[in-house]
Amino acid sequence: MPTQQTLKRAEKSPGSPNPIDIHVGTRVRLRRTLLGLSQEKLGEALGLTFQQVQKYERGANRIGASRLFDISRVLNAPIPYFFDEMEGAAADGISQDSENTAGPNLLTKRETLELVRAYYKIADPAIRKHLFELARSLSD
Numbered sequence: 341m342p343t344q345q346t347l348k349r350a351e352k353s354p355g356s357p358n359p360i361d362i363h364v365g366t367r368v369r370l371r372r373t374l375l376g377l378s379q380e381k382l383g384e385a386l387g388l389t390f391q392q393v394q395k396y397e398r399g400a401n402r403i404g405a406s407r408l409f410d411i412s413r414v415l416n417a418p419i420p421y422f423f424d425e426m427e428g429a430a431a432d433g434i435s436q437d438s439e440n441t442a443g444p445n446l447l448t449k450r451e452t453l454e455l456v457r458a459y460y461k462i463a464d465p466a467i468r469k470h471l472f473e474l475a476r477s478l479s480d
Contacts, residue, residue, distance in 0.1 A: 360426065362399030364408070367422040369397040371415045373453045385414045 372382050372393075379390040379397070386393075386407070395401040396411075403411065412419050462468045 357399035358402070359399075361402045363426050364403055364422045365397040365399040367424065368393075368403070368411055368415070370453070371417050371421065372397075373450060374457070375415060376457065377415075382411075382414060386410055 372379070379393040382388075383390045383393045392401070396403050396407075408419060408422065412422070459468060459471065462471065
């Protein structure tokens, strides 16, 4: 049962998406991208247009319970996945969409997701390890 404080934190200004809807949409985009699915392919699997998927991912349209259930099945993710890390992000209404932030938002960036996918496509574990060590040394 939500408390008054929880409800107050989730309030939004008129015309702007609810922070919780933005967070859930961000998690949909993260999972979709990790699986290498386009918005069009996800939309086809759900019987939606890619524009509708875009609106869900931006939080412009709220994802209802039955739609979230369908999305979780298509993306092979449990329902709680879409609310993970919400306390520090959407529930407080704090935007974490800064290019220079190395927090949880870093994991939602397309560049990061593509890099991780490419890294794990490297079949030779020794090459992966060298690449990891190179990246680590360059970041210091």
